[in-house]
Amino acid sequence: MKDLKKLLVVIDPTSDVQPALARAIELASPHGADITVFLSIFDFSYEMTSILSGHEREAMREGVISQRQAWLEELLMGYTNEKVQIDSEVIWHNRPFESIIQYAISGNFDIIVKGTHLHDKLKSVIFTPTDWHLMRKAPVPVLLVKDHAWPVAGKILCAVNVGTEEDDDHQTLNGKIIEYAKDLAKQFNAQVHLINSYPGTPVNLAIELPDFDAHTYGETIRMQHEQRISYLANSFDISSDFCHVKEGLPEDVIPDVARQIDAELVILGTVGRTGFSAALIGNTAEHVIDSINCDLLAIKPDGYRSPLEKD
Structure with a gap:
């Protein structure tokens, strides 16, 4: 967050209250950063009518854009801040997530900030929400904001992966997540906590191997993860009291610990996934966002390239 200079805020056109902008x-205030509020609009009826000429349809689109721009400027009057420059942009586009990501890339924004809400699980399998697309495909960090305040001296929960010490990519991403958390903790006087989950004992082993000691196996795995997360925490000057190691799936463990410590923000790494597997499996971040009552910051690994980036 030290290099935070440009923030892209996605506006909710259905509300006069904008938690993401707040x-x-x-x-942005402590950094003197610039904010651009962004609204992507589209009306299919304007594209399908055969009565109007192409020029007339274009004029109608421009009229709608002008109306929304005027609404946006009026909205911004309630969010004035002398330390922050706020600009606005309204774009006609039939796929909001594409317009957001493309604008973020072309404008070299440091982060995308967007309000979020509970998603319908069944519909999400068929029509992937914009939030999920952003977490999968945006090359910059994505902060999804719920409607609540960040208290002073609050808690930030970092989801890290310490299951494989030899995996350099995971280690690098762990460090990136924690650095983001520490920068935010300094700004908001918050505590940084680490969370790691580990898998339970495979049932098939207990069945196929009569002499298999499931308890000892589980305790060994737990101790390995506790030692690794303590080492990681120590390398970033984080107290071992703020380390949490739990058995289970990340999408279950992370929300549970977030509730237990009353976190205001969860930070985790996410990788892009496309195609049919993405619809059925999804990412941990996509499952977590619907199960927590706080903000979520999704961070891509170094070197990630969005499928929407042009060569």
Whole structure:
């Protein structure tokens, strides 16, 4: 967050209350960063009508854009901040997530900030929400904001992976997540906590191997993860009291610990996934966002390239 200079805030066109913009101003103020509020609109009826000429349809689109721009400028009057420059942009596009990511890339933004809400699980399998697309495909960090305040001296929960010490990519991503957390903790006087989950004892082993000691196996795995997360925490000057190691799936463990410590923010790494597997499996971040009552910051690994980036 030290290099936070440009924030792209996605506006909710259905509400006069914009938690994402309020959060972005909080983040931007100490850095003197610039904010651009972004609204992507589209009306299919304007594209399908055969009565109007192409020129007339274009004029109608421009009229709708002008109306939304005027609404946006009026909205911004309630969010003035002398330390932050706030600009606005309204774009006509039939796929909001594409317009957001493309604008973020072309404008060299440091982060995308967007309000979020509970998603319908069944519909999400068929029509992937914009939030999920952003977490999968945006090359910059994505902060999904719920409607609540960040208290002073709050808690930030970092989801790290310490299951494979030899995996350099995971180690690098762990460090990136923690660095983001420490920068935010300094700004908001917050505590940084680490969470790691580990898998339970495979049932098939207990069945196929009569002499297999499931308890000892589970305790060995737990101790390995506790030692690794303690080593990671120590390398970033984080107290071992703020380390949490739990058995289970990440999408279950992370929300549970977030509730237990009353976290205001969960930070985790996410990788892009496309195609049919993405619809059925999804990412941990996609499952977590619907199970926590706080903000979520999704970070891509170094070197990640969005499928929407042009060569």
